[in-house]
Amino acid sequence: MHRRIFVRSGALALVTLGLSPYFLRRTAFAAELPRARRGKVLVCLFQRGAADALNVVVPHAERAYYRLRPTIGIARPSRSDAASALDLDGFFGLHPSLQGLERLYRDGLLAPIHAVGSPSATRSHFDAQDYMESGTPDLKSTRDGWLNRYLAVSGTCEACEPTPFRAVAMAAQTPRILDGPAPAVAMSSLGEFRVRGTGTSIDRLEALYRTGSADLVHASGQEMFEAIKLLKSADPARHAPRNGAAYPRSQFAQRLREIAQLIRSDVGMEVAFADVGGWDTHVNQGGGTGQLATRLRDFGDSVSAFVTDLGDRMDDVVILTMSEFGRMARQNGTGGTDHGHAGAMFVIGTQVQGGRVHGRWPGLEPEQLHEGRDLALTTDFRAVFSEVLQRHLGASDLSRIFPGYDSHRLDWPGVLRPG
Amino acid sequence: MPLPPRRLALASFVLLGTIAAALGAPPAHAGQTAQPLQPARGDARARPGSERELSVDEQARHVLNRLAFGARPGETARVEAMGVDRWIAEQLQPERINDRAMDAVLARYATQSLDAGELLRAFPRPAAIAAQARIRADSSAERVDSTALRQAGRQNRQFVAELMSARVARAVGSERQLQEVMTDFWLNHFSVFVGKGQLRYFLPEYERETIRPHTLGTFRDLLGAVAKSPAMLHYLDNALSVSDSTSPTLATRDEANRQRRVQGAIQRRAASMSEADRARVEALQARRPKGLNENYARELLELHTLGVDGGYTQHDIVEVARALTGWTVRPPRAGAPEFMFNRGAHDAGEKLVLGTRLKAGRGIEDGESVLDLLAGHPSTAQFIARKLVVRFVSDSPPPALVERAAATFRRTDGDLREVVRTIVTSPEFFSRDAYGTKVKSPFEVVVSAARALGAQPDTTAVSALLVARLGQPIYGHQAPDGWPETGDAWMNTGAILQRINFGLSVAANRMPGARPRAWSAYAGLRAAPRDGQVAAVIDAFLGGRASAETREILSSGENPFLERQVDSAAAMSDEELLQGMAAGARANGVGGAGGAGPPPDENNRRTPPRPLYQSTADRRAALRNGVLSSPTTLTGLDQVIGLALGSPEFQRR
Structure with missing residues (x-):
């Protein structure tokens, strides 16, 4: 029997077992490799722990900034000072560790958005990450993540071959943002996505799942072995970094490198996710150098290496960075910053209206601060997510992806060129 | 100690x-x-x-x-x-x-x-x-x-x-x-x-x-213990939920006056503080609870008791949240961080919960009444009974059994x-x-x-x-x-892969305490014919259940297998x-x-x-x-165990 027909008829048998139609859909992977395909890809990068947006995208023309941050403030741009801000537009500058990103900005590929984030007033990491990933601020009962809702709502195009790698999290476990009914694969690394044995053992184990029973477990197993074969034949590891891209040696860089390999391998990936921690800088975060500077260097160098590596393929890709909230405008008593409110995001890609800072700047004078202490919010993160999903991935049903949010184009920050 | x-x-x-x-x-x-x-x-x-x-x-x-x-x-x-x-x-x-x-x-x-x-x-x-x-x-x-x-x-x-x-x-x-x-x-x-x-x-x-003392006790006791647990109070934010400013609280005049004095003192002190200190005080003040938080009330109804179709409205959620205001965790400086009822935060107004009127002016009894109502509600009996039948019997729970279990729940007051x-x-x-x-x-x-x-x-x-x-x-x-x-x-794809790799790891002696060699039958089986090994492994690991094909695949061949990687x-x-x-x-x-x-x-x-x-x-x-x-080389009995643990049959119980 043709394998593909087998899998499909097996899936049909599942109906009689009372299984969900959703499962039916995802068991219908082709046994033969799908045609090579190129589609749009969204890469979401989560900086967990609340990155200090005011030291990432520095408002160096704000006098209040230096008043609020006498020892950790990033110095005004100066050619003679390597620890000073990298000027963007005479008002904002990037942290000096972000030279890689500055280059992308100059090339028009990078659009920072400032004063963006969750309208929720929470300063809890847990709650704020939860909201940023569920896409429903202040509503905890949401069970799925917004990226998963996008996948579920938009389905797969009729003409496309289904792929197990439509959504990939380079993470040990499926992140909240990808939780939900649509299938998503989580893996710590590409090398890990294999049966840890040799050819005969894999054959033997595969045979165990092909024994004629058409149930949930067997179907999942078959699906998994197909996925492994697909990945093996696509052989992402053969894609060495191109264009002289130099990835740092961190785990985060490694994961970005593997996301680039997956993109180049044409396995049908539409959504990729990776996260990186260490942003919760309450103590001694440093200024132009120090703890946060080190973090940012790895972050910026990893992202810019990824963009360099993909080269022309960036035409298909948009990178979206996020962090659960910003940090207090005023530095604290231990050379760090406490939990704040609005933050900053980067949107990167060739379709991006780069080379300028987006979002309305609310100012840092006492009366301009949120609750007298934090950067105020002027852009709802859902406006950014909506714009990216619609303009880049062609999502149509935004009200189902962000229930309770009335997404008006007028609210969108305009970081992407209308398609 | x-x-x-x-x-x-x-x-x-x-x-x-x-x-x-x-x-x-x-x-x-x-x-x-x-x-x-x-x-x-x-x-x-x-x-x-x-x-x-x-x-x-x-x-x-x-x-x-x-x-x-x-x-x-x-x-x-x-x-x-x-x-x-x-x-x-x-x-x-x-x-x-x-x-x-x-x-x-x-x-x-x-x-x-x-x-x-x-x-x-x-x-x-x-x-x-x-x-x-x-x-x-x-x-x-x-x-x-x-x-x-x-x-x-x-x-x-x-x-x-x-x-x-x-x-x-x-x-x-x-x-x-x-x-x-x-x-x-x-x-x-x-x-x-x-x-x-x-x-x-x-x-x-x-x-x-x-949890542990109540797992086979009465549902009301379990629900009450959870409602008063610092873990749940913290997780679903009830610890932060305080009466809206529009509602009266149970705070006595003395308590209210004291609160005002404290606030006044903070304001005065702040005036003479350094900017950094003032910022800290402001940060602390900003963290003070400001009003009703419905989070726990919603999940209490939807997930813990009635179920999403259990017959409640958004209005009930608000009323339950009001009834539970003041159920909080004692702040660390006031002693051990355990449950306490904060009268000053409790909404003392009248509430209407699922059609039952809770009189104005009551305190912790409001919350207790709500838990009584919920634990005794027929939707709760149905919801809990169904979930237990799913756990113990089937993903498609037989309706007649759910009904009988719910009847037992109702008859025994949730025993x-x-x-x-x-x-x-x-x-x-x-x-x-x-x-x-x-x-x-x-x-x-x-x-x-x-x-x-x-x-x-x-x-x-x-x-x-x-x-x-x-x-x-x-x-x-x-x-x-x-x-x-x-x-x-x-x-799903990733899960089954992890399970197969888990089985191989166990068979390769990688799980502390659970080494195949410590298995009591291991020594006796080691030199046994393959068929005997397979039969014993199927009996021990797969509960005796294996398809003919699985049996055959486990029995076939003696290929050296699973090299170290x-x-x-x-x-x-x-x-x-x-x-x-x-x-x-x-x-x-x-x-x-x-x-x-x-x-x-x-x-x-x-x-x-x-x-x-x-x-x-x-x-x-x-x-x-x-x-x-990665596993080292698996042969013989170890190999049979590895395959059995990775088999579809082992994924079920």
Whole structure:
């Protein structure tokens, strides 16, 4: 029997077992490799722990900034000072560790958005990450993540071959943002996505799942072995970094490198996710150098290496960075910053209206601060997510992806060129 | 108070089997509840023994798969010998089962008997340490050594690793198996997340004092214990929920005046403070609760009691939230962080909850009345009964059984022991349709593998890490709905791959305590013909259930198989997982940079409890010895075991 027909008829048998139609859909992977395909890809990068947006995208023309941050403030741009801000537009500058990103900005590929984030007033990491990933601020009962809702709502195009790698999290476990009914694969690394044995053992184990029973477990197993074969034949590891891209040696860089390999391998990936921690800088975060500077260097160098590596393929890709909230405008008593409110995001890609800072700047004078202490919010993160999903991935049903949010184009920050 | 001495070595461990054998003679009281078991009142259809489609052997295997985490070597025969119904009756009375061997193992977990206050003292949270450092920095301009703080900050989460380790160890080793199954069920029903704020400090208490004592008690008691637990109050924010300014509170005039005086004093003091101090005071003030928080009320109705279609409205949610205002956790400076009712935060107005009027001017009774209403509501009986039937019987729960279990719930005022008895003695439970059809959760996969091997409980963090690796980190479910009880959610591409690799790792002797070579049948089978090995492995690991094809594939060939492969990427992710698991940091990524560690605490002169892993080197050693690194060559019996653990049959119970 043709394998593909087998899998499909097996899936049909599942109906009689009372299984969900959703499962039916995802068991219908082709046994033969799908045609090579190129589609749009969204890469979401989560900086967990609340990155200090005011030291990432520095408002160096704000006098209040230096008043609020006498020892950790990033110095005004100066050619003679390597620890000073990298000027963007005479008002904002990037942290000096972000030279890689500055280059992308100059090339028009990078659009920072400032004063963006969750309208929720929470300063809890847990709650704020939860909201940023569920896409429903202040509503905890949401069970799925917004990226998963996008996948579920938009389905797969009729003409496309289904792929197990439509959504990939380079993470040990499926992140909240990808939780939900649509299938998503989580893996710590590409090398890990294999049966840890040799050819005969894999054959033997595969045979165990092909024994004629058409149930949930067997179907999942078959699906998994197909996925492994697909990945093996696509052989992402053969894609060495191109264009002289130099990835740092961190785990985060490694994961970005593997996301680039997956993109180049044409396995049908539409959504990729990776996260990186260490942003919760309450103590001694440093200024132009120090703890946060080190973090940012790895972050910026990893992202810019990824963009360099993909080269022309960036035409298909948009990178979206996020962090659960910003940090207090005023530095604290231990050379760090406490939990704040609005933050900053980067949107990167060739379709991006780069080379300028987006979002309305609310100012840092006492009366301009949120609750007298934090950067105020002027852009709802859902406006950014909506714009990216619609303009880049062609999502149509935004009200189902962000229930309770009335997404008006007028609210969108305009970081992407209308398609 | 001296802490129990720690003994990490497993050498002195008393074989649980010995105790189990000694238990073979029933305690005097057991005879009263066993053989023949009286049918529950008004539930003649549930008469045990009648209408059962399964053979006695199958019944024994079935109860060990559903009321326990799988059979240990020889246990199926033991249950058959004592009688399936008597075994069930015994398991329904866990307090009468001798579990001394397990208690001895648990005594090695130094931190698990501590309450939240003691844990906070022994393992101060980074924020508190940072605050202390801040005070020092102000007074003496002393620099904070962030490297040292980071290191200590990692250590301060190790008690969480112990808690997770103990969960797995008990499920593997306890004789009170149904108690462990019910603990798993209720901890999941009343799910909380380790990564939220300081919740981790409340977790040992939550499991020990909130959930465990009530797993087979009455639902109202369990619900009440959860409602008053600092863990849940914190997780779903009820601790922050205060009366809206428009509603009267129960604060006396004196209390209100005092509150005003305090606020006035703060304002005056702030005027003369430095800018940095004023910022801190403002930050603290900003954190003061400002109004009603409906979070707990919503989940209480939707997830804990009535169910989403249980017949309540948004208005009911608000009214329940109002009734529960003032149910909070005592602030640390006011003593041990435990439940307290804050009159000043309680909305004293009249409420209308599910059609029942709660008079104005009442206090904590409002919340108690709400819990009474919910626990006694027919939708709750239906919702809980259905979820238990899904857990014990089938993902497609037979409506008639759900109805009978709900009837027992209503008739007994939510006596969970009787509800479970109705379910697990029913013909539907012992039906062909139910047999071997539930998909195991990752927790069940790991624990049942260890039990099948006759493993000793693993007091390292490794088994808990394996559970996390398979996709179910303990206390790691972020959303309040808990892990799914049905199989489709557990079966997907990544999950099945992890399960297969898990089986190969176990067969390659990678799971502490659960080494194939320690399996009692191992020595005898080692030189046996392949068919004999396969038969024994299918009997022990697959509950005797295997398709003809599976049998054939296990029996075929003797090919050298599974070569050693170095996989540094996987090893790295294991290390990361170990850290992340202990910290709940995967989800939050917080406390890393500028995190902090415990300074010597002047008020706490006793030695802090020693966590399982003192250092990164310890963790690395554990990884080298144990975890998920690639299997070495598997041949012969090991190979059969590896294939069996990776087979579709092992994924079910």
